[in-house]
Amino acid sequence: MKYHPIDSSLFVRNRQKFMKAMRPKSLSVFNSNDVYPVSADSTMPFEQHRDIFYLSGVDQEESILLLFPDSLDPARREVLFLRETNEHIAVWEGEKLTKQRAFEVSGIRTVYWLKDFDKVFFDLMTEAETIYFNTNEHYRQAVETETREDRFIKACKTKFPAHKVAKSNPILQKIRGVKESTEIELMKIACGITEKGFRRVLSFVKPGVWEYEIEAEYLHEFIRNRSKGFAYTPIIASGNNANVLHYIENNKQCQDGDLILMDVGAEYANYSSDMTRTIPVNGRFTKRQREVYQAVLQVKKEATKMLIPGTIWAAYHKEVGKIMTSELLGLGLLDKADVQNENPEWPAYKKYFMHGTSHHIGLDTHDYGELKTPMKPDMVFTVEPGIYIPEEGFGVRLEDDVVIQESGAPVNLMSEIPIEADEIESLMNA
Template sequence: MKYLPISQDLFVHNRHHLAKHLKTSSLAILNSNDVMPTNGDGTMPLHQNNDLFYLSGIDQEESILILFPDARDAKMKEVLFIRETNEHIQTWEGYKLTKQQARDVSGISTVYWTTQFNDVLNTLMTEVEHVYLNSNEHQRAVIEVETRDARFTKWVRERYPLHKYERLAPLMHQLRAVKSETEVELIRQACHITEKAFKRLLSFIKSGVMEYEIEAELYHEFLRNRSRGPAYQPIIASGANACILHYTDNNQQCKEGDLVLMDFGAEYAHYASDLTRTVPVSGRFTKRQREVYESVLRVMKAATQMLVPGNTLDQYHAFVGTVMENELIRLGLLEEHDVRNQDPQKPLYKKYFMHGTSHHIGLDVHDVGDRYRPFEAGMVFTCEPGIYIKEENLGIRLENDILITSNGPVDLMKDIPLDADEIENLMQK
């Protein structure tokens, strides 16, 4: 892995907290993700199952974690299974974890080879009543490929049909939503790498440059700072492309007088960052571009102040909608009379601002969490308002990552240029 070692204390802490939420006489089982194939004999890089990583720190394929807090044999309270290496694997694939290295990373004392899993599980299943199985239950997920966890769920239920099976995902969503200090520092590091990348771009962007050339600069800066790469597919959208929310073709030329909307973020040690900036290709905003930019920025600043403990996403988004309405009236895009008489279920501002303002961020860029759960200290949200005016070929979005604390919101991207004058000055250097 490119990232620096993480203290095993993080994973020990996470397992301890999960164990407290399991029913008595229960074990939980989590599998690593598959190494996905391409064509021929090609494979994609492993992207580890984030729940397994959260609980173990293990970043290797064919790994399995069992948690059994009530085990009568203390050695079996936490059991890790890793792929056994050999000379052939070492020659063709290189480094794999030894048992001792797995102990050092995870803080788990009992480590077996994955080939021993069936025998160990068979013994443990005689002692338990409940079995927690892991699954991807993200509300935005479109799942068409069967995961290792999904295959295991079918196998274990067929082999042990009389046990009571439980969903692990709700517990993981509850725990992962609130970040520990170590997790916040890993997100900070991802944000810091993203900052370096954005500042690199300000001196690179000019009329005639291709969107993919901007994207290439991001990859360069990410990789040289120990990031595996982007936390999600970057959006580099110039001109009218900025009005396409998930534009990722990144194959058009940036033209004089246009803006370029860039939505990207570095990943570090599996933790995501998520930034959006919109800058003028020529280095100077036009009067209209600046006017819209300042409106988006005012909404962003107002929204950020609402990311405090006790608020909820529904209350928050209702507040942001009101602020956005006022800005759109100011810009001449909405009429005050029409807004007063609008259908509350179909607010007019949605024509120009059609997406949500915030989402959880952490191990996933759209991290897990309960949308109805009040905000708590330790949660990290994006703040990303935008205004998209298709008839003007103008789209502006601004986004930072915000840590909720008992003393108010903390902007983890406060050092990344945001003010229009500062951006213009840096682009002119």
């Protein structure tokens, strides 16, 4: 792994939180992701399932974590199963976890090779009454591929039909949404790497550069700072491309007078950052571009103030909508009649700001976290308002990642990344 080792105490605490929420005489199982094929002998780069990483720190394929807090054998209350390594694997694929190294990474003392899983699992299931399955219940999920977890669940239901079934996901949504201090520090590192990329790009952009060249500048800076690269598919959208919310082609030339909307973020140690900045190709905002930019920035500042303990996510978005409506009226994009006659199900402001303002961020860019209960300290949210004006040929979005505090204003993990229009211009023309 490129990232520095993470203290295993983080994963010990995470497992303790999960096991505390489990039913009596229950066990839970977490599988690594598959290595997904492309064609011939090609595969996609391996990405560890975030849940097994969160609970163990194990960052390699074909790993299984089993948690059974009521096991009659104390040594089997936390168990890791790993692909057995050997000299051949070391030569062809590189170093894999040994049992000792797995303990150092995870804090789990009982480590078996995968060939022992069926025997050990059957033995533990004779003691257990309930098994927790790790199904994907994220509100944005739209997975069509059968995963390693899916195959395990099917096989387990067939082999152990008399066991009760429970869901891991509600527990994970609750505990993963509130970050440990170590996690916040890792996210700060990811945000710092993103800052380096952005500052590099500010001195690189000029009329005539291509969107993919800008993407390459970010990637260069990210990787040289121990990141695997982008935390999500980057958006480098110049001109009217900014009005396509998930524009990822990044294949157009940037023209003098246009704005570039850049939604990018570095990952670090599997933790995400998520930044959006909008900058002028030629280093100077036009009067109209600056007006819209300042309106978006004002909404962002006001929205950030509302991210405090006790805030309800749905109500928060309604309040942000009111602030955005005021700004759109000031820009002449809406008039009073538009607001008076609006459809409550699709308010007038949605014509120019059609997405949400905030989502949880952490190990996933759209991270786990409760959305229907009051916000809690140490939850980390994005704040990302935008105004999109196809008829004027540009869009503006601004986004930072912030940590909710016990009291007072949230802490902006991206406070060092330039965002004020004057600073952007100054740096681009230095």
